Amino acid sequence: MKSKLSLITILLIAAICACSFFAGGSSASAEPQSIAALIIAREKASVDAWQRKDKAFFEDFLSEDSTYFSIENPYLETDPKINFLPKFEKYAEMFKFNDFQMYNPRVQVYGDTAILTYNSSVSVSFGGQPINYTAKVTSVYVKQGNTWRVVHAHETMNPANK
Secondary structure, three states, rough: OOHHHHHHHHHHHHOOOOOOOHOOOOOOOOHHHHHHHHOOOOHHHHHHHHHHOOOHHHHEEEEEEEEOOOOOOOOOOHHHHOOOOOOOOOHHHHEEEEEEEEEEEEEEOOOOOOEEEEEEEEEEOOOOEEEEEEEEEEEEEEOOOOEEEEEEEEEEEEEHOO
C-alpha cells in the first residue's frame, strides 16, 4: 500500500505541479505579483492537464532534472522524463482527481526562481479506491527560456491523514 501511496504522491505532484494556459511565462521585468499569479495558475493547471491526460503539458512543465519527495517514499524521486513520462498514460488512467483545492498559496520570487508553498485538500481515486487527504506542498520553479518549470517538489501529508 505504501508503494501505491508513493506512486500516488509522485503522480499528484506531477499533476499538481503543479499551466499550459500560460505557456510562455513572463518577461524578466515582470512584477513579482504577476509572476506569483502565473506560478499559482501553472500549478493548478497541472491538475486539469492530468485529468485531460495531457502528457505534452508535463513534458513542458517538468525540468529535465526535476526531483520530488513524495508523501510515503523516504527516497528522492528523480529523472521524471525517464522514470515518469514514459508511463504517464498508465498512471493517468489509474490515478484520477475527484477534487483538488489549494489553500494559502504563497510565492516567493528570487530572480528566475520562484518558490510556491501551499496547503492542499485532495480527493482522488487510485485504481477505483477513494483516497482523501490534506497536505503541505512546496514546488520550486525556475524560469528556463520563457517558461517556468518545476525543478523540485515536496509534499507532506498532514498527520491526521496517516
